[in-house]
Amino acid sequence: MKMRDSFAYLGNNMEKLVLENVYKNYGVVEAVKDLSFSVEDKEFLTIVGPSGCGKSSTLRMIAGLEVITSGHIILDGQKINDIRARDRDIALAFETYALYPHLTAFKNLAFPLQTKKMSKKEIQERVEETLALLHLGKYKNMKPGELSGGQQQRISLGRALIRQASIYLLDEPLSHLDAQERVDLRVQLQRIQKLNELTFILVTHDQLEALAMSDRILVMNDGRLQQIGTPEELYDNPVNLFVADFIGEPPMNFAHGTLVANRGKKLTVRCEEKAFDIPKSLTPGKDLASYINKRVIMGVRPEYIHLCQKSHPSAIDGRVYSYEDLGEIGYLMVVCNSEKFLIEVESGVSYKMHEEVFFCFEEKRICMFSEENGLRIL
Amino acid sequence: MINKENNCIHHQIADGEDLLVLKNVYKNYGSVEALKGITLVAKKGECLVILGPSGAGKTTTLKVIAGLESVKSGEVYFQSRFINNLEPKERNVAMVFETYALYPHITVFDNLASSLYALNVDEKSIEERVRNIATMLGIHPFLDRRPGFLSGGQRQRVALGRALVKPVELYLMDEPIAHLDAKLRYQMIGEFKHLQETLKISLIYVTHDWREAMSLGNHIVVLNEGVVEQYGTKEEIFKRPINTFVAQIIGDPPMNLMKGKIVHRGKKSVFKSGDIEVELKENLEEKNVILGVRSSKIHLASSSGNNLIDAEVYSSGRHGMNTVVSLKIGNEIFKTEFRSYQKFEIGQKISIQLDLAGACLFNEDEGFICVLGE
Numbered sequence: 001m002k003m004r005d006s007f008a009y010l011g012n013n014m015e016k017l018v019l020e021n022v023y024k025n026y027g028v029v030e031a032v033k034d035l036s037f038s039v040e041d042k043e044f045l046t047i048v049g050p051s052g053c054g055k056s057s058t059l060r061m062i063a064g065l066e067v068i069t070s071g072h073i074i075l076d077g078q079k080i081n082d083i084r085a086r087d088r089d090i091a092l093a094f095e096t097y098a099l100y101p102h103l104t105a106f107k108n109l110a111f112p113l114q115t116k117k118m119s120k121k122e123i124q125e126r127v128e129e130t131l132a133l134l135h136l137g138k139y140k141n142m143k144p145g146e147l148s149g150g151q152q153q154r155i156s157l158g159r160a161l162i163r164q165a166s167i168y169l170l171d172e173p174l175s176h177l178d179a180q181e182r183v184d185l186r187v188q189l190q191r192i193q194k195l196n197e198l199t200f201i202l203v204t205h206d207q208l209e210a211l212a213m214s215d216r217i218l219v220m221n222d223g224r225l226q227q228i229g230t231p232e233e234l235y236d237n238p239v240n241l242f243v244a245d246f247i248g249e250p251p252m253n254f255a256h257g258t259l260v261a262n263r264g265k266k267l268t269v270r271c272e273e274k275a276f277d278i279p280k281s282l283t284p285g286k287d288l289a290s291y292i293n294k295r296v297i298m299g300v301r302p303e304y305i306h307l308c309q310k311s312h313p314s315a316i317d318g319r320v321y322s323y324e325d326l327g328e329i330g331y332l333m334v335v336c337n338s339e340k341f342l343i344e345v346e347s348g349v350s351y352k353m354h355e356e357v358f359f360c361f362e363e364k365r366i367c368m369f370s371e372e373n374g375l376r377i378l
Numbered sequence: 379m380i381n382k383e384n385n386c387i388h389h390q391i392a393d394g395e396d397l398l399v400l401k402n403v404y405k406n407y408g409s410v411e412a413l414k415g416i417t418l419v420a421k422k423g424e425c426l427v428i429l430g431p432s433g434a435g436k437t438t439t440l441k442v443i444a445g446l447e448s449v450k451s452g453e454v455y456f457q458s459r460f461i462n463n464l465e466p467k468e469r470n471v472a473m474v475f476e477t478y479a480l481y482p483h484i485t486v487f488d489n490l491a492s493s494l495y496a497l498n499v500d501e502k503s504i505e506e507r508v509r510n511i512a513t514m515l516g517i518h519p520f521l522d523r524r525p526g527f528l529s530g531g532q533r534q535r536v537a538l539g540r541a542l543v544k545p546v547e548l549y550l551m552d553e554p555i556a557h558l559d560a561k562l563r564y565q566m567i568g569e570f571k572h573l574q575e576t577l578k579i580s581l582i583y584v585t586h587d588w589r590e591a592m593s594l595g596n597h598i599v600v601l602n603e604g605v606v607e608q609y610g611t612k613e614e615i616f617k618r619p620i621n622t623f624v625a626q627i628i629g630d631p632p633m634n635l636m637k638g639k640i641v642h643r644g645k646k647s648v649f650k651s652g653d654i655e656v657e658l659k660e661n662l663e664e665k666n667v668i669l670g671v672r673s674s675k676i677h678l679a680s681s682s683g684n685n686l687i688d689a690e691v692y693s694s695g696r697h698g699m700n701t702v703v704s705l706k707i708g709n710e711i712f713k714t715e716f717r718s719y720q721k722f723e724i725g726q727k728i729s730i731q732l733d734l735a736g737a738c739l740f741n742e743d744e745g746f747i748c749v750l751g752e
Contacts, residue, residue, distance in 0.1 A: 183713075187693040190694075212696065231695070235699060249698070250564040321568065331593075
């Protein structure tokens with residue numbers, strides 16, 4: 001394992017938090033494997049992945065609630081591996097609320113401030129302000145037991161945000177809210193983070209939430225970092241099949257086939273009776289020789305498939321399986337070979353079941369993955 | 379308030395294709411009124427979606443139709459026959475619940491066939507019907523397995539298959555895909571739609587999800603607190619919502635609403651809200667109104683044009699390849715999506731244009747006035 005001197009990070013204002021080759025084992029189970037990434041100052045980073053991917057363990061290690069098995073965690077240029085949780089300059093909000101049951105909402109928020117020698121007036125102001133931001137004003141005199149799960153979760157979130165800390169760690173902070181509240185609070189969270197120039201690391205299983213709020217997103221699966229990047233990078237340039245499939249709703253379409261080189265070195269993917277041409281514009285600088293005659297998976301998002309005329313040079317024919325008109329857009333499901341493609345189309349058009357339609361892929365938006373290891377090859 | 383109980387339903391009740399009719403149905407649980415005068419029609423060969431938030435009375439309505447709940451007052455007709463007093467098993471309906479309750483100890487095949495065994499159908503017909511439905515649902519490779527060995531999505535399809543195997547006139551489904559993960563839901567909606575149109579089955583489908591409602595429903599009935607807010611074709615519900623509740627239940631982001639008033643400027647009618655003035659093509663009387671504009675009709679102003687509106691970016695993020703933005707316009711927050719990657723800073727001032735074709739006007743009491751630009 002590489003060992004680097006944490007001094008390298010001293011004086012670098014951009015990097016708020018650095019994880020270097022971090023591992024976490026629970027007995028023989030490796031929950032987090034060789035995780036390295038950094039978070040910039042004033043950045044909103046979201047860690048996203050399916051349940052069991054290691055995202056919460058990662059957050060708990062940063063918080064100091066879990067001992068790391070090996071590796072380094074560096075906050076503000078200082079290695080914090082051995083610093084106790086309460087001595088780290090970190091604010092936390094967890095999915096389970098852990099509120100004081102005998103205190104009102106107001107006092108639950110005021111509590112962390114009272115230990116900081118703030119004046120009563122100042123505390124009053126900050127608590128009122130935070131309650132308003134989280135739409136909790138009218139519940140301030142109620143105790144946790146009298147509030148719904150969603151309301152309790154917002155208080156728990158407020159209690160983390162009201163503190164002054166170097167970094168804020170939020171674990172599924174919106175999971176118990178109903179759909180409308182969740183959308184509203186995404187907006188509020190982003191505003192709180194940006195307007196106060198805070199550094200946020202938020203953990204969620206919901207990729208829509210990650211795309212909606214974050215500056216950058218880190219995708220984890222099976223204890224490993226899959227990709228870290230801006231929402232646009234993850235959406236348009238996933239590094240592997242997992243990220244391609246995990247990010248995006250409705251999901252990316254996939255076609256399984258064999259990569260074949262024709263005369264004139266033209267590449268096609270042969271899927272059962274159909275052949276999808278690989279546009280020449282995609283291949284310069286790519287060495288695909290080792291994938292010829294191997295199984296590959298083509299991926300295209302529903303927005304990047306367009307209906308076209310039969311005469312279009314790369315027209316693919318399929319048959320209408322179902323059509324949904326959502327008022328402003330529609331989704332057409334088309335059967336091609338034994339696979340189904342979901343295509344985003346205009347609304348207000350009617351399609352007959354089993355009708356023949358032609359479609360083509362937006363050239364620059366085609367992804368190709370190796371079926372063997374899921375790596376992006378094009 | 380507008381009269382919610384009778385809007386635009388009665389002319390359709392006379393239609394010959396009506397399969398199931400509820401007339402002014404009330405249902406109480408103790409002192410709680412769960413249904414307060416529900417009137418609706420389900421047509422033969424169509425999908426009727428019951429859409430509403432939790433507590434609206436959706437599941438209660440479905441149970442009344444299935445005969446699992448008795449009504450306090452009102453009438454239930456099935457194929458023009460009064461069935462208030464009919465037992466569930468005499469009603470010729472099959473119901474799929476959100477929880478799928480499969481028999482864990484028998485195979486998928488036997489789970490599917492279980493409802494036919496009770497009907498004394500001969501073995502060959504059972505075999506044929508089960509295999510047909512299983513193939514259509516893509517569960518034919520698992521017929522010999524037990525439910526415990528299947529994924530959530532596969533089990534849901536088995537539950538669906540078990541209802542569909544039963545040869546009945548009307549299928550009732552209560553949030554059948556609500557607890558599947560998001561990706562599987564997209565696939566299942568397509569499958570449902572295909573199945574319903576291929577088999578031409580009659581279906582009543584309960585959901586809280588507008589997308590499922592718009593995808594599957596030929597007609598939609600919007601319920602809220604035990605009352606029908608609107609009954610209509612999905613186009614009517616989308617384009618001519620009868621009040622702001624219906625306007626906002628469909629769409630993501632939901633329709634944006636702005637309070638203001640109609641004033642006259644010379645010969646023109648103008649919608650005015652604070653400093654914002656938008657010229658209308660229609661001639662309307664001066665009064666207080668609410669303007670409803672869907673997200674897709676809000677555009678970034680590219681050059682100087684008519685009806686420019688100043689807005690401040692309140693927050694922004696991504697939704698797939700779209701940019702989701704909340705905009706502060708006057709005192710209202712508008713939510714919209716632009717169809718490209720745009721970079722916005724909080725507090726940034728931008729200029730937008732409203733395309734008013736298709737926008738809705740509502741009275742102050744939230745009732746529908748008209749669609750603009752028609």
